Amino acid sequence: MYRLAHSAEYQEKVYQELLEVFGEPTLEEVTSENGLHITAEQYKKLKLTKQFVEEVLRVNPFAFIGGGRILSDDMIIRGYKIPKDTQVLCIQRFANTRDEFVPRANEFIPERHEKGSPIGLSNNYISTPFGIGARKCPGSRIALHELHMAIINTVRHFKLEHSNPESFPPTSYDQALLYIDLEKNPLYFTPRDHLKEHFYSLKQSKKNE
Numbered sequence: 001m002y003r004l005a006h007s008a009e010y011q012e013k014v015y016q017e018l019l020e021v022f023g024e025p026t027l028e029e030v031t032s033e034n035g036l037h038i039t040a041e042q043y044k045k046l047k048l049t050k051q052f053v054e055e056v057l058r059v060n061p062f063a064f065i066g067g068g069r070i071l072s073d074d075m076i077i078r079g080y081k082i083p084k085d086t087q088v089l090c091i092q093r094f095a096n097t098r099d100e101f102v103p104r105a106n107e108f109i110p111e112r113h114e115k116g117s118p119i120g121l122s123n124n125y126i127s128t129p130f131g132i133g134a135r136k137c138p139g140s141r142i143a144l145h146e147l148h149m150a151i152i153n154t155v156r157h158f159k160l161e162h163s164n165p166e167s168f169p170p171t172s173y174d175q176a177l178l179y180i181d182l183e184k185n186p187l188y189f190t191p192r193d194h195l196k197e198h199f200y201s202l203k204q205s206k207k208n209e
């Protein structure tokens, strides 16, 4: 949500993609029990929305210490001999934010995840927000669907902004998770035109209570 709020350009591009795939947003989508009906065909057509999430997970991998393992054999990694039974941690942010592995690594560019992009990641192991191998996160697909749905249902109905457009809010960490402190960095959701009247009447009826 902070990335959407921080980048008016990508927020608008995602909004335009959603318009193309789902048509004009309606008040009914928000107020009805079932919300927006999304078919598998429509979901497949989403490109930038999915690339946007991939780029968010590269730049802000909130499970930033993923892939903790205990070595079953001695190993040599970049010239260092690491003995069997050592606990090793893979700290993704090192690879994720180095130009050596990701061209213009410190820039937020969702389109780099397009196949064949000249600024694409140098291999499939650079950004692994859900870990890798037999113990990879079993919830990754659910999580991605949830994130896509959250973006669809937010961007279609609200414009997002945050309190300091000059710089992206700093991340804090808590044990192994990264997060942005909402109290210090408020997010603002402004209803788009089709919701304004609805919000206005809700506000009026609250006032009259």
Ligand code: HEM
Pocket (backbone or CB within 6 Å): 062, 063, 065, 066, 067, 068, 129, 130, 131, 132, 133, 134, 135, 136, 137, 138, 139, 140, 142, 143, 144
């Ligand atoms: C965006 C959201 C999520 C992120 C970034 C995330 C990330 C991760 C990471 C990095 C690991 C460690 C993988 C490894 O050691 O290689 C993990 C493990 C795990 N995740 Fe997730 N996860 C997310 C959501 C979920 C959800 C929604 C579920 C359940 C529905 C889930 C269930 C699990 C479980 C059970 C493990 C332990 C797997 C094992 O040790 O075999 N996660 N997750």
